[in-house]
Amino acid sequence: MFKRDTAELIEFIESSDYTDIIFDFDETIVQLLIDWSYLKIDREQLAKKYEEEEYLKENGWYAFDKMLVEKYSEEWKKDLDKMFITAEENHFLGLNENTDLIHFIKENAKKYNFYVLSNNTQNTLYKAISELEMTKCFHIVLWRDNVSAPKPNPEGIETIIKSQKLKKENTLMIGDSETSDIAAAQRAEIDSFLIDMHL
Numbered sequence: 001m002f003k004r005d006t007a008e009l010i011e012f013i014e015s016s017d018y019t020d021i022i023f024d025f026d027e028t029i030v031q032l033l034i035d036w037s038y039l040k041i042d043r044e045q046l047a048k049k050y051e052e053e054e055y056l057k058e059n060g061w062y063a064f065d066k067m068l069v070e071k072y073s074e075e076w077k078k079d080l081d082k083m084f085i086t087a088e089e090n091h092f093l094g095l096n097e098n099t100d101l102i103h104f105i106k107e108n109a110k111k112y113n114f115y116v117l118s119n120n121t122q123n124t125l126y127k128a129i130s131e132l133e134m135t136k137c138f139h140i141v142l143w144r145d146n147v148s149a150p151k152p153n154p155e156g157i158e159t160i161i162k163s164q165k166l167k168k169e170n171t172l173m174i175g176d177s178e179t180s181d182i183a184a185a186q187r188a189e190i191d192s193f194l195i196d197m198h199l
């Protein structure tokens with residue numbers, strides 16, 4: 001799957017029949033500037049705490065996070081979530097806007113039903129959305145704590161579909177990550193669009 005730019009996305013939406021559109025947030029509507037280097041330190045401490053340093057070293061952070069949730073379930077998931085929350089709350093530097101997409105959303109908030117499904121935290125999302133003056137643009141904003149597992153788990157999409165009584169064929173998921181946004185859409189059996197806001 002290849003990534004397309006914002007102009008292509010807008011053209012795609014306008015030439016299709018989707019009525020309900022779910023956006024990823026980071027790297028889709030904005031680029032969040034978070035100093036993730038702290039996450040590396042926190043993750044190393046977490047690995048030490050649970051004596052999984054070897055696993056982290058050999059398999060990398062993505063496999064490590066996945067392993068933690070799968071192998072050690074709820075208690076460990078909380079530790080992992082706390083790590084992300086701490087990183088976002090303490091090391092949030094600001095954001096870069098996808099101005100064309102933000103303009104499109106603001107102009108069309110009455111024509112379509114827009115939603116946000118993000119793996120970021122509540123504080124980060126609320127701060128950013130209010131700063132962008134977009135609080136009235138979205139029917140629902142879901143963040144990582146609203147679901148039992150973040151994307152690619154399809155639970156967030158399914159929650160929106162169920163609560164709003166949406167038709168799957170009219171619903172589109174937009175995001176920058178093939179492994180989280182697009183994979184979640186495929187599991188929820190809705191169409192998706194892979195975007196690169198920097199193109």
Ligand SMILES: [Mg+2]
Pocket residue numbers: 024025026027028175176177
């Ligand atoms: Mg993203």
